[in-house]
Amino acid sequence: MVPLDLIAPAVLRRRAVVVAVGGTVLALLVGALAGLLTDPTAGTVLFVVIGVPPWLLSFAESRRRTWLAGTEIGVRALSTTKVDLTQLTDLGVLVSQVRGIRTVGLLVTCGRSTVTVPLAAYAERGIRELDLLALRKLADALIATGQPSALVFSELLVAQLRAEARGAGLDERPLFLLAAAAQEGRLAQRLGHDVVSRFVASME
CATH class of the missing domain: 1.10.287 (Helix Hairpins)
Incomplete structure (x- = not known):
């Protein structure tokens, strides 16, 4: 796990x-x-x-805990929700803004269940980003689904992983760039496959 x-x-x-x-x-x-x-x-x-x-x-x-076990993502708070990526029906990136903090998360829908995996949080006082092992395993789990749509999101995570590994500045980190590009004045917005696909293509 x-x-x-x-x-x-x-x-x-x-x-x-x-x-x-x-x-x-x-x-x-x-x-x-x-x-x-x-x-x-x-x-x-x-x-x-x-x-x-x-x-x-x-x-x-x-x-509150979030974990990955094989291809299954679990999220626990008051209750526990689990989704199996092999049953993936939709993926997106959720960018939320609360009290000057922009949080970027992976929005995963499998059947009728949806969970959000926080990937990074950016604020003037500092940043938090998912560690390298977690990013690598999550990217691998997305690839293991065999779904073409999941590949784009896996590429996004791999690009973030490489940026973190080489100590790149914020302006070179994909998740920060996605957060910075989000519209002002909206508490939360979902970026779908098309938007993420164009963004990943622009990084190449």
């Missing part, structure tokens, strides 16, 4: 603790104030309503 985690599990757990503590403190403050101004029951209800979402979010964040 090859981990495909863009962010280390230890970092996710620390983030989860911060979210849980912050949500609990806010829920306590609002609940206590409501209890004083109205009645204890209202305060308790507000405490639960405000506190539960951050607790669920922190629980999911602490459990």
Whole structure:
């Protein structure tokens, strides 16, 4: 099994603790104030309503894992979703923008199940990119599907792998270039096979 985690599990757990503590403190403050101004029951209800979402979010964040086993990709958060690349029906690249961070992920659809594998995240404060072994294994798994459409995405990952291996600058890294080319003002956008194919061809 090859981990495909863009962010280390230890970092996710620390983030989860911060979210849980912050949500609990806010829920306590609002609940206590409501209890004083109205009645204890209202305060308790507000405490639960405000506190539960951050607790669920922190629980999911602490459990979040992505992995590759053969041709099967697994993603775990609150629940676990697995897709087998041999049953691949659609591929795309998802570029999302949240709080100044652009994240590039591989959008994989097999039958009725879709998972996203984060490949890189770029921000002014720094970058995160999937490590070389994970990129290599994911590219190999795409090739193993035998589907022509998967080959283009495999070539994209191999190009990124080579750029990372030689320490290329950001302006030479395919995933960064895809993220930079994404339209401003959109939280998320999907780049399909045609767009990725033209992009890969332009790198040759």
